[in-house]
Amino acid sequence: MADVNTGDDGGGKKKHGKQRAKKSSTRIDMTPMVDLGFLLLTFFILTTTFNKPQAMEINMPVKDKDLTDEEKNKVPAEHTLNLILTDNNVVYWYFGVPDPNKPLPSLTKTNYTQDGIRKLLIAENNKRHNMFNQIEIWKKEVSTGKMEEADYKEKLKAFREENKLSSLIVLIKPDKESNYKNVVDALDEMAICNIGSYALLETNDIENQMVQNANTF
Amino acid sequence: MPKIKMPKNSPSIDMTPMVDLAFLLVTFFMLISQFRAEEAAVIDMPSSVSDLKIPDKDIMMILVDKEDHVFFTITGQETRRTVLEKMGEKYGVVFEEDQLVEFSNMASFGVPMKEMKEYLSAGSTDRKKLQEKSAGIPIDSLSCELCDWVFYGRINAPRFRVAIKGDQVSSYPTIRRVMDILQDKKVNKFNLITNMESGPGE
Numbered sequence: 001m002a003d004v005n006t007g008d009d010g011g012g013k014k015k016h017g018k019q020r021a022k023k024s025s026t027r028i029d030m031t032p033m034v035d036l037g038f039l040l041l042t043f044f045i046l047t048t049t050f051n052k053p054q055a056m057e058i059n060m061p062v063k064d065k066d067l068t069d070e071e072k073n074k075v076p077a078e079h080t081l082n083l084i085l086t087d088n089n090v091v092y093w094y095f096g097v098p099d100p101n102k103p104l105p106s107l108t109k110t111n112y113t114q115d116g117i118r119k120l121l122i123a124e125n126n127k128r129h130n131m132f133n134q135i136e137i138w139k140k141e142v143s144t145g146k147m148e149e150a151d152y153k154e155k156l157k158a159f160r161e162e163n164k165l166s167s168l169i170v171l172i173k174p175d176k177e178s179n180y181k182n183v184v185d186a187l188d189e190m191a192i193c194n195i196g197s198y199a200l201l202e203t204n205d206i207e208n209q210m211v212q213n214a215n216t217f
Numbered sequence: 218m219p220k221i222k223m224p225k226n227s228p229s230i231d232m233t234p235m236v237d238l239a240f241l242l243v244t245f246f247m248l249i250s251q252f253r254a255e256e257a258a259v260i261d262m263p264s265s266v267s268d269l270k271i272p273d274k275d276i277m278m279i280l281v282d283k284e285d286h287v288f289f290t291i292t293g294q295e296t297r298r299t300v301l302e303k304m305g306e307k308y309g310v311v312f313e314e315d316q317l318v319e320f321s322n323m324a325s326f327g328v329p330m331k332e333m334k335e336y337l338s339a340g341s342t343d344r345k346k347l348q349e350k351s352a353g354i355p356i357d358s359l360s361c362e363l364c365d366w367v368f369y370g371r372i373n374a375p376r377f378r379v380a381i382k383g384d385q386v387s388s389y390p391t392i393r394r395v396m397d398i399l400q401d402k403k404v405n406k407f408n409l410i411t412n413m414e415s416g417p418g419e
Contacts, residue, residue, distance in 0.1 A: 030232050037239035044246030055380060055408035056267035060400055085389075174389040180281070181263040181385040183392065184411055188265045202393070 056187060058200070081124060081170045083117070084203060085186055086211055087177035091117055098206045107214045112185045121193040124168050135159070135194050160196040170198040175211060257325045257348050258282040263385045264414035271410055277370045277377045278410075279363070279399075280325055283384040285391040286353030288327035289366045296374050297321045301333075303369040308362075310334060327353040330362055356394050363395070367402045382410040 084092040084107070092107040110116040138155060141147040160167070172186045183200070190198045203211070260282055273292070280288035291297055298321045305312050308330040312320070316337040320326075328336045328351045336347050356363045370377065379399060383392055399407055 030236055034232055034236050034239065037236060037243055040243045041239055041246065044243060044250055048246055048250040054265065054267050054413050055269045055271040055410050056265050057269060057406065057408050060396065060405045060407075062405055174393075176388075176390055178389045179385065180383040180387045180389060180392050183389060184263040184265055184383075184409060187409070188267070188414075191266060200396075 056184070056191070058187065060200070079128070079167065079169050081121075081168060082207070083170060083172050083186060084207055084211055085172065085174040085178040085182040087179075089182065091182075091186070092211060092214060093117075093120065094210075098210070104206065104210055104213075107210055109214065112182070112189070117186075117189055118193060121168075121170070121189060121195060125193060125195070128167055167196055170195050171201050172198060173201050173203045173207060175203045175208065256280070256288075257327050258286065258288050260382055260384045261386075262382060262410060262412045265409075265411040266414050267411060268413070269408070271380060271408060272378065275374070275377050276380055277367070277374065278325070278380045278382055279367075279395055280327070281381070281383040281387045281391055281395065282327075282353075283386045285387050286327050286351075287356050287363055287391070287395065288325040289354055289363065290325035291370050291374065291377065293374065294321040296370075297323075299373050300366070300369045303373075304330060304362075304365060307365060307369075312337070327351065329355055329360075356391070356398065361398065364398050364402065367398060367404070371402060371404070378408060379404050379406075380408040380410050 078096065080096060082094050082096075086092065089111055091110050091112065093110060094105040094107050096105055098104055110120065135156065138147060138152050142149055142152045170190060172183070172190075174183050174186075187198075187200075189195075258280055260280055275292060277291045278289070280290070282288065291300060298317050301312060301317060301320045304310075310330055310333060312334065316334065319337050326333075326336065327348060332347065332351055336344060336351075339347055354363045354366065355361065367379075381392065381395060381399075396407075399405075
């Protein structure tokens with residue numbers, strides 16, 4: 001099967017007469033080679049993974065055991081948006097810090113779609129400073145090559161520093177029912193909506209109660 | 218009636234251009250593909266818009282599959298070997314040379330230390346069965362083997378990046394526990410590995 005067809009049968013018998021150049025064909029049967037080539041091709045196509053996995057980086061705060069809960073939660077209440085992630089891809093949100101002695105803030109139900117949490121975040125961001133649109137403009141300039149990536153980062157940093165106290169603070173609180181995808185989705189929204197300050201926290205008892213109340217109604 | 222003449226030219230066609238192309242593609246795929254050992258768990262990652270690339274080397278990875286089993290891996294054959302030896306010392310398990318070599322060539326694993334010896338000596342099919350039976354690396358506070366893996370990993374390779382690779386449906390408390398372990402070990406900066414997603418709709 002794999003023998004090379006040189007065209008002469010046994011060759012070298014007719015020694016008498018004129019010495020003629022052999023008429024043997026120079027073609028070889030390439031079928032086995034092609035078979036092998038395509039076999040390898042198939043193998044490498046199937047084993048190749050083109051897109052490398054991406055990663056998002058998160059910085060967690062240093063665990064300081066000396067800090068009390070009160071000190072940890074030192075954030076301006078009117079700028080604090082709490083997102084409670086729970087099962088079935090439901091997100092509840094409310095503003096401020098719940099106080100057990102006062103009527104609890106009401107939860108609003110939303111989801112991870114474009115019209116859900118993203119709309120809210122962008123609206124809240126815009127309410128706080130009109131400069132927010134500027135980031136989008138800068139982003140476009142970077143993508144069209146009008147601005148250097150480093151310049152953009154520098155400007156963004158300065159911008160965030162400037163509006164540190166008045167900008168939106170988002171506390172992401174996944175509860176026990178939520179899954180990992182929900183957390184990544186929420187963190188992703190922070191990146192999309194240019195939220196500079198956000199934290200990944202755990203729900204407290206009051207919030208668990210609030211979610212339970214919201215679920216029963 | 219004249220006989221029907223059969224065409225005399227051979228039915229074979231010139232395959233040279235096709236072969237050229239085939240081998241060109243083979244070469245291309247050979248050069249860009251890279252082999253890696255089979256992962257112990259199938260993980261379906263969530264997607265994100267983040268475009269940070271994760272490096273292939275110098276990385277310590279903690280995997281969480283959809284049943285909330287925890288797996289661990291660290292790159293570098295030397296590092297893996299030393300980490301396993303240290304873990305063996307701590308848990309009173311003595312590994313033989315071939316088991317150490319086997320471990321240093323492996324991808325991720327998710328068995329407790331007491332099953333590690335059996336796991337390393339098993340063949341690939343038996344190993345899969347063992348993996349299915351086992352409940353991953355213990356992460357509860359009583360026997361936190363993952364804490365020790367992270368600890369010895371950090372000691373041997375302090376500059377390594379730490380990454381968490383979770384399945385879409387793995388539950389948040391498990392992920393939180395892994396993050397807490399990392400924070401206890403003074404790892405406050407880590408990566409979450411995700412798939413690429415096209416950017417937000419314009």
